[in-house]
Amino acid sequence: MKIVRKKIGGFILTTISTGRLRLLTADFVLISFMLGCNEFMIVGNLSLIANSFHESLAQIAWLVSAFAWTYALLTPLITMATARFDRFKLLLTLLGVFLVGTVISCWAPSFNWLLLARILTASVAGLLESLLLVIAYDLAPNQASGSQIVAWIYTGFGIASVAGVPLGTFIAAHWHWQAAFYLVTAVTAVVAVATVFLVPHHLPGTPGSIKAQLKLFGDRQIWLGIGFVTFGAATLYGYYTYIRPLLQDTLGFSVTALTIILAVLGILDVLSSILSGRLAAKNGMRRLIPVYILQISCLALFAPLMRSQLGGLTVLLLMGFLIPLFSAPAQVFFLNRANQAHPAAVTLASSLNAIFYNVGIAIASLSAAQTLEHFGLPALGWNAEFYCLLATGCLLLLVRQLKPPAA
Template structure:
């Protein structure tokens, strides 16, 4: 099993852990009420307060921590979650239990937000939608297995032990995250003011309303489902576990189906949304990435708007002359991602090294000049100011037509990085 699959598993495990903590109160509602000598309705406030704190804290925690290392931030939030959940298990009064639930609610939303960020950074583009659907399926798996098991533990032993089991799962999850997550990922800082610009788009409100009413409906029946099924409808505790299991199975199936939706050819609709954003002045210029000529023609035909740029994979081992020409004929700028070949042997090619010696430049500058003379805008990665200046110091020499042709001749039939073929992307299916 490769590292990506292990990372995907641990992401689902995080969602499972959060789901168990979030929903466990539902399965042990009556047991908590009986031991702490409060009404079932009072214990139900734990769910309401948890959801309220979760909703309010998540965007602010996420924004306020975006200036720090995502790895360190996630691990810190996981430790806080671990403390809060363990405190729930140790609680001997309703007040302590309420405080512990607030602690976990404050960080739970930010944890899943960061997990989604890591998932987007780690997953190949064609697998992202599938991974996201699996991560959210982790919450459903929690309701299928976690909550019934927690209910059974509470019935046979104590509701405290159900929370201790989540603590054990949290410890395992922390260890796996520390082992598998990349310590450094690219990130963009954003202020609260910049984030609030999104509220100018009415579609944001539609999305919020959809999530709000869906969550409200789910919590309304899920919070009191145990007393409703057992006391109101007369089902036994054993039947309750099976009913919760069936509800969770349906949730998993729905999440899996949602992961298939991006495969249904919606890139024209996405392009239209970008056109609308430009019309409203939210963005100035719009382009695409990894589009083949047939995809470009469909966008132009159906919307009447030509992309300003098409960002594609171009480097000496994957020259893409036909696609570069197709972009040019349509008035589209070609932008190269991984213009140096990202870890390939292109930098060691004798042809390029000889040209570097001839022009007294480094091999990276020769390749970047090859791009610019072909009318391509290369976007090389540079970690410091010295490399940035070197990448710009290209325009005091020119390659001859024969030299450009010699570099073009390095192209390979299997020259793609990691074999990434845009025609296999879900969006184009």
């Protein structure tokens, strides 16, 4: 497993053999799945945790909101503070902190200890995700390969976002809610050992002060990308927040059928992520324009299609495939833009996708709740349509500013 270092444009770039890169990609996909599961598995077990600690469900809900706010607020701060650190050592340190937080979750004797564990893991989860993407993208031999690896890593997150809740519920139903964290602990330990052998041990960080990194936020293209990601995520969670009642209450599917449909949505997410990587390698942002035109059309028909099982299921499955297509092109855009114009802020730029995806979730979930209260479940399509139109506007403005591909 040969390691090669080459100097390009004043920077030392490291490349590894194809076989080792494939193993490293598998390791990073597993880490991304683990990160997603740690975030989502707890959602299906809030009632059990409330009973375990004799707390109200409203109090226990802080475990979810505290994780999200910690993730969103601390990720950029920690990312800027650690940008100069060796990426291999930083990756192992973050995995160690994440492991400690997960172990505390397993053995937490009270609600406050579990809340502390959630805050601890959330504080490193965002930077862990960013490092996976930056390291994998930099080690890839070319942009096409790097884009595909980025898409595979997002596949791990995507599967976890779909499967995390039912997986955590299944584990709790057969054992207890702590067993879900036992699983994450075991996976964390395994991937940490694998990371030691697969990731090159000398991956210097990016030199540059915090002031130099903050210049990233003076870039109009970066802000258009942030708007696109925020509203792109909001498009999904404008209706997906209530996917279960949509399938059961509106379309009348049974619990068994619900499980199957959610599994199909997980498979569609994987296929979408693979295609997303291919789009990213071939001028991905421009290629997303017809995708968003199709999404706008689907969401305009959302309410009338929800009147029948076949129509409703068709639009949900189609949107489940179309929406995740933006993930890899957006991530590659942030990485490329930072490398071209803000080399000191590459790691910070790589975190923007995850940070503002969570912002989009928070915004859309809030408006979805208001839409549901005043207009009912089928009207959630209009909630998502609003965000889809905003995302499309950001995309069109951004594409106008991007340089056309070389002939």
